[in-house]
Structures are given as C-alpha cells and as structure tokens.
Amino acid sequence: MQNTLEPIVDYSWTELERRVAARMTAKRFAHCQRTSAEAVKLAQRFGGDVLRAQVGGLVHDYAKQIPDEDFIAAIHAHHLPAALLDYGNAIWHGMVGIYFIEDELAIHDPAILQAVKEHTTGAPEMPLLSQIVYMADFIEPGRKFPGVDEARAVTQQSLQAGVLYQLSHELSYLVEKQEPIYPLTFTSYNAWVRRVGQPRADK
Numbered sequence: 001m002q003n004t005l006e007p008i009v010d011y012s013w014t015e016l017e018r019r020v021a022a023r024m025t026a027k028r029f030a031h032c033q034r035t036s037a038e039a040v041k042l043a044q045r046f047g048g049d050v051l052r053a054q055v056g057g058l059v060h061d062y063a064k065q066i067p068d069e070d071f072i073a074a075i076h077a078h079h080l081p082a083a084l085l086d087y088g089n090a091i092w093h094g095m096v097g098i099y100f101i102e103d104e105l106a107i108h109d110p111a112i113l114q115a116v117k118e119h120t121t122g123a124p125e126m127p128l129l130s131q132i133v134y135m136a137d138f139i140e141p142g143r144k145f146p147g148v149d150e151a152r153a154v155t156q157q158s159l160q161a162g163v164l165y166q167l168s169h170e171l172s173y174l175v176e177k178q179e180p181i182y183p184l185t186f187t188s189y190n191a192w193v194r195r196v197g198q199p200r201a202d203k
C-alpha cells in the first residue's frame with residue numbers, strides 16, 4: 001500500500017484511514033479496508049488506476065453511518081432530485097455520500113467520486129474505476145452470501161460479466177425482500193444485460 005496520496009489529497013494514507021475509521025464501527029471499517037485491498041487487486045488485474053482503486057475502495061462506505069437527517073439536509077442543500085427522498089440510506093450513502101467525502105475528506109477526484117456514487121446502484125455506463133470499486137465491494141473476502149464464489153469466479157474471468165452478475169443479484173434480492181428498487185438500478189441492469197448478457201435458452 002502506498003502512503004502518499006498525492007495528487008488525490010495532500011495528506012497520507014494513514015491519515016485517510018484514521019478519518020474513515022472515525023466515522024464508522026470497527027466492523028464496517030474492516031469491510032472498507034478489505035474492499036480497498038480487493039480493488040487494488042482488480043485494478044492490477046484489469047489495468048485500472050491502482051491508487052484511485054485503493055482510495056475509492058476505502059471511502060466507498062464513508063457515509064454509511066451518517067444519520068438520515070443529515071442526508072435529507074444534504075439532498076436539499078445540493079438541490080438533488082426530490083425523488084431521492086423516497087429512498088433511504090442504502091441509496092443515499094453512495095449518491096449523496098460523495099458530498100460528505102468532498103467536505104470532510106477533501107477528496108474531489110471526479111473518478112473516485114463517481115465510483116462511490118455508482119457503487120449502490122451501478123450505472124448504465126460505468127468507467128473502469130467504478131466497475132472495480134463496485135465489484136470489490138461485492139466480492140471482498142469477508143463476503144459470505146450464497147453465490148459469492150460464483151461471483152468471484154465470474155469477475156476473475158471478466159469484470160464486466162461481474163458487474164452484470166451483481167446487478168442481477170441485487171434486483172433478485174430486492175424483489176425477494178419486496179423492497180422498492182431505485183430506477184437507476186433497472187436502467188443499469190438493462191444496459192449491462194445488453195452489453196454482456198447471454199440469454200439462457202434453458203430458462
């Protein structure tokens with residue numbers, strides 16, 4: 001792990017870890033560290049920006065434990081779409097979380113912010129760094145859900161196929177739990193299934 005984070009921020013990796021850890025439980029921080037390490041591996045494998053993967057992985061859940069009222073205030077302050085108010089932390093910590101990352105961590109790197117923003121819903125067009133952080137969050141070694149081994153294997157073969165795997169998994173999971181689905185998750189799925197999907201004749 002590299003300790004200097006220039007040109008992203010003018011403070012060190014150790015300081016970034018300290019700031020992120022201060023905003024969350026030890027358990028969640030450990031997930032962020034594992035996501036960062038997994039993102040570095042994926043960046044090395046698929047030719048991504050390793051430093052941005054390291055930072056993006058660490059900060060992706062920075063806002064996960066920020067209170068709802070602070071998110072609601074941020075949605076108003078930044079004039080974000082009012083439809084966001086119909087959702088909750090699961091959507092906000094990515095899409096709205098980036099404003100806390102900018103304010104509190106002084107990270108303004110567009111690719112990192114985009115990756116954090118897209119890690120909860122995916123996006124129809126995700127740049128490589130967004131794909132890396134999205135998949136690292138899903139397959140880091142602490143993940144235990146049914147299908148995680150398949151997700152890891154698919155992702156090692158093709159990062160893009162991994163993205164589609166996760167979007168499909170996310171949609172199925174939300175439907176199963178009878179939870180509302182943020183529309184961007186649908187449009188993301190449609191874009192990725194057209195890009196890399198292979199319709200299954202046997203289903």
Ligand SMILES: [Fe+2]
Pocket residue numbers: 060061064093094119120
């Ligand atoms: Fe997250």
Ligand SMILES: [Fe+2]
Pocket residue numbers: 031035060061137
């Ligand atoms: Fe996460």
